[in-house]
Amino acid sequence: xxxxxxxxxxPGYPVEWEADVLLTDGRTAHxxxxxxxxxxxxxxxxxxxxxxxxxxxxxxPYPRLSASDVKRFTQVxxxxxxxxxxxxxxxxxxxxxxxxxxxxQAEVAFLVEDAHQGRGIxxxxxxxxAEAARERGITRFLAEVLPQNRRMVKVFADAGYHxxxxxxxxxxxxxxxxxxxxxxxxxxERREHRAERASMRRLLxxxxxxxxxxxxxxxxxxxxxxxxxxxxxxxxxxxxxxxVAGVTNAPTITQVEGEVDLVLAARPTTDLAEVVIDAAHxxxxxxVALTGAPVGPTDSHRLVxxxxxxxxxxxxxxxxxxxxxxxxVALNASAAPMPRTGGAGVLCQSAAVGVGxxxxxxxxxxxxSSFVSTGDYADVTANDVMQFWEDDEATRVCMLSLDxxxxxxxxxxxxxxxxxxKPVIVFAPGQAxxxxxxxxxxxxxxxxxEAIDSMFRxxxxxxxxxxDKMFDLALMFSRQPLxxxxxxxxxxNSGPLRRQTEQTADKLGLEVIxxxxxxxxxxxxxxxxxTGQLDDDGCDAxxxxxxxxxxxxxxxxxxRLLELDNRGKPLIAAFLDFDDTDLITEGPDEVGGLPAYHxxxxxxxxxxxxxxxxxxxxxxxxxxxxxxxxxxxxxRVVNKVLAxxxxxxxxxxxxxxxxxxxxGIRVVPSHRVDTLxxxxxxxxxxGWNVVLKATAPGVRGRQDLAGVYRNLDDPDELREAxxxxxxxxxxxxxxxxxxxxxxxxxxxxxxxxxxxxxxxSREDASFGPMVQMGLEGLVSELLSDVVFAVPPLTTADARxxxxxxxxxxxxFGSYGGSPAVDVNALEELVHRVTQMADALPQxxxxxxxPCIVSPSGINVxxxxxxxxxxxxxxxxxxxxxx
Numbered sequence: 001x002x003x004x005x006x007x008x009x010x011p012g013y014p015v016e017w018e019a020d021v022l023l024t025d026g027r028t029a030h031x032x033x034x035x036x037x038x039x040x041x042x043x044x045x046x047x048x049x050x051x052x053x054x055x056x057x058x059x060x061p062y063p064r065l066s067a068s069d070v071k072r073f074t075q076v077x078x079x080x081x082x083x084x085x086x087x088x089x090x091x092x093x094x095x096x097x098x099x100x101x102x103x104x105q106a107e108v109a110f111l112v113e114d115a116h117q118g119r120g121i122x123x124x125x126x127x128x129x130a131e132a133a134r135e136r137g138i139t140r141f142l143a144e145v146l147p148q149n150r151r152m153v154k155v156f157a158d159a160g161y162h163x164x165x166x167x168x169x170x171x172x173x174x175x176x177x178x179x180x181x182x183x184x185x186x187x188x189e190r191r192e193h194r195a196e197r198a199s200m201r202r203l204l205x206x207x208x209x210x211x212x213x214x215x216x217x218x219x220x221x222x223x224x225x226x227x228x229x230x231x232x233x234x235x236x237x238x239x240x241x242x243x244v245a246g247v248t249n250a251p252t253i254t255q256v257e258g259e260v261d262l263v264l265a266a267r268p269t270t271d272l273a274e275v276v277i278d279a280a281h282x283x284x285x286x287x288v289a290l291t292g293a294p295v296g297p298t299d300s301h302r303l304v305x306x307x308x309x310x311x312x313x314x315x316x317x318x319x320x321x322x323x324x325x326x327x328x329v330a331l332n333a334s335a336a337p338m339p340r341t342g343g344a345g346v347l348c349q350s351a352a353v354g355v356g357x358x359x360x361x362x363x364x365x366x367x368x369s370s371f372v373s374t375g376d377y378a379d380v381t382a383n384d385v386m387q388f389w390e391d392d393e394a395t396r397v398c399m400l401s402l403d404x405x406x407x408x409x410x411x412x413x414x415x416x417x418x419x420x421x422k423p424v425i426v427f428a429p430g431q432a433x434x435x436x437x438x439x440x441x442x443x444x445x446x447x448x449x450e451a452i453d454s455m456f457r458x459x460x461x462x463x464x465x466x467x468d469k470m471f472d473l474a475l476m477f478s479r480q481p482l483x484x485x486x487x488x489x490x491x492x493n494s495g496p497l498r499r500q501t502e503q504t505a506d507k508l509g510l511e512v513i514x515x516x517x518x519x520x521x522x523x524x525x526x527x528x529x530x531t532g533q534l535d536d537d538g539c540d541a542x543x544x545x546x547x548x549x550x551x552x553x554x555x556x557x558x559x560r561l562l563e564l565d566n567r568g569k570p571l572i573a574a575f576l577d578f579d580d581t582d583l584i585t586e587g588p589d590e591v592g593g594l595p596a597y598h599x600x601x602x603x604x605x606x607x608x609x610x611x612x613x614x615x616x617x618x619x620x621x622x623x624x625x626x627x628x629x630x631x632x633x634x635x636r637v638v639n640k641v642l643a644x645x646x647x648x649x650x651x652x653x654x655x656x657x658x659x660x661x662x663x664g665i666r667v668v669p670s671h672r673v674d675t676l677x678x679x680x681x682x683x684x685x686x687g688w689n690v691v692l693k694a695t696a697p698g699v700r701g702r703q704d705l706a707g708v709y710r711n712l713d714d715p716d717e718l719r720e721a722x723x724x725x726x727x728x729x730x731x732x733x734x735x736x737x738x739x740x741x742x743x744x745x746x747x748x749x750x751x752x753x754x755x756x757x758x759x760x761s762r763e764d765a766s767f768g769p770m771v772q773m774g775l776e777g778l779v780s781e782l783l784s785d786v787v788f789a790v791p792p793l794t795t796a797d798a799r800x801x802x803x804x805x806x807x808x809x810x811x812f813g814s815y816g817g818s819p820a821v822d823v824n825a826l827e828e829l830v831h832r833v834t835q836m837a838d839a840l841p842q843x844x845x846x847x848x849x850p851c852i853v854s855p856s857g858i859n860v861x862x863x864x865x866x867x868x869x870x871x872x873x874x875x876x877x878x879x880x881x882x
Contacts, residue, residue: 043070208232236249263286315379323339339371381405513536523553526557570607707743709725
């Protein structure tokens, strides 16, 4: 579709440093390491830079670059000399570099084209240079700036680093450490949030829309835009030569008069590259491809790269479109009817799902604040939309129907932050989100459903398994306040409804305070009783559930309830009749509206989820502890292994110990012994009181097999244990005789007796690092007594993780007379593992087992580590799209 433009990369070129980035005005650009073939572009770029900017960079007039300058700037080793360029369309607009001047120090400098200054480019270069430098063992940056170069001084001052400055000989000397700190992370995340929010705001608030496609389809889109009351300008570009009525027509995008903000393309997928380029030449901010067959990952990646390189945000193909119901915008860039204005933000990918969601919104009366259908592109993702929703006052509840996820680490971080401010509802991440989707990064096929659901619960997200349940919840979240407890007052005119409500509530852990009125109670009596329960401090919410078989009272009850002051408590209704009394569709869907349902079961189930979310919001979330560690030494181990074995491999025991030591995790040394003589010699070296155990996969951790022999104090005990292990292996058909190498036996020093725990971290292609914990052994695995979490973990997350185990009573000394173990030490180990997994995306697998936690502490007895290259999905501190 788009011709590839292969370039021979220089030796050592770090492809993983390439990134699409957002400038502060919301436009995209491409950042990558410099290459020798950039020489001509560099010269043209330098010619466009003003004399003043050149002076500020080189401290003297420097009108042209010499041939040796060009060679020095474009030919680097990507280790001690690193340069990054930012490109927009087909032009270089900025370059930044560092040069190592000491083992752990480097000098850094930037040059940004004048026309693009003030767009956050130098800060982006600084972030990405610092990330590259950290990977190369550099911990400190130095720079020299002229005092009058206030803009560059401000770049360093605002970057989030602890900057030290000195004025020496008329030059400002700047010196700062580049290792991550809480302050630095916070500054970068806020900067990222502002840029991505601005990008989505521009996409959802265009001043002009160009509709491109056959006249029949273009006419439908134009009709949607005009009938919604869109405040901007609409121009049609019919591709079949026919006229589109009601708006100005133009022959091509490039011939449209005036500015072009958003392009809606309803034409074949094969033409999209041309559309991207035309839209970019008109400096459009966004492109939505509404039709066309899904594209494969390769073509999708090329389209996205092209759009971002030209500064465009892109959605589609197979996108339904964009909707913004803000009366000041009134954008309906889709073929769907304009939905009711309200507080629900809705995100999906495919047009088919979007049709279903918008129809459900209409059928339930739910009002929409904004609707985004991203289609098959990997450009605009849930991450971008959530950044916009976080600060959007019109959005009170966020609804996501996900087929795939962009940058997994970033997704987890953003959705967690969003859920702490607004309710987030996600449809079936453990099931529906497992399908591979064109343009995504591989689907969500690897993790078990409970792992994915755990990730969302940890983030405070409400997970549903049916899309209709999203709307049940959204009605309540968008219209009513959060409850302060789980006690729900019930006013009903039906005894059977009372029993049904109490049965459902009991299963969900709710307490019902019921008042059952006469079946013929009039609306006045019912509303007075509801008012009484709203005034009752013993009720945290009130449900009015009435049966009206003849259609004579529910309408009046509904209207009266809408007028009530709910005293800051959720007021809910279930109307059982034949008149659709529960459907409220007139006017904007505002706070204080009445969430009404067809059944009490739906109402109570929705309320239960709302109370769970409210409790999560009120919990002590704790903080993310930053345990002291030496990330550089750990990264050095990983880099050395991947340099020797680029495809990755399992680490040796020595390499694993060195890696883990960098994060403060000590592994009890183990010694492989294949013969009895080796075992006796090693036990003697350790001073006895040793453990003999089989570590082969078929034997290790099986509680039904006696594969571990403890407290061996002398040769006779070890010989007896060796013989027993040999007999076990013969029974299993794994070995015969004295050579037990098939069992991979090891000798270790004895550690205090305790509970055997397994902690594991896997790098998932779709979700990033996923950490799991459970008691070691088959029983725990068969009973699915395993808990999952996604880094970073707060103290509350780790505490909850331990307590969510079904076997937790064993740890706390409340089962079978076992003593309580050092749970604090276990939580610290979980934190260290998650900190390590978050810092090292190359950590494909880390398994610590067994970890023996006793009353006196915890000992990691075994460790297995596998590393693999991860050019994709880097969620470094440096900002990038995804």
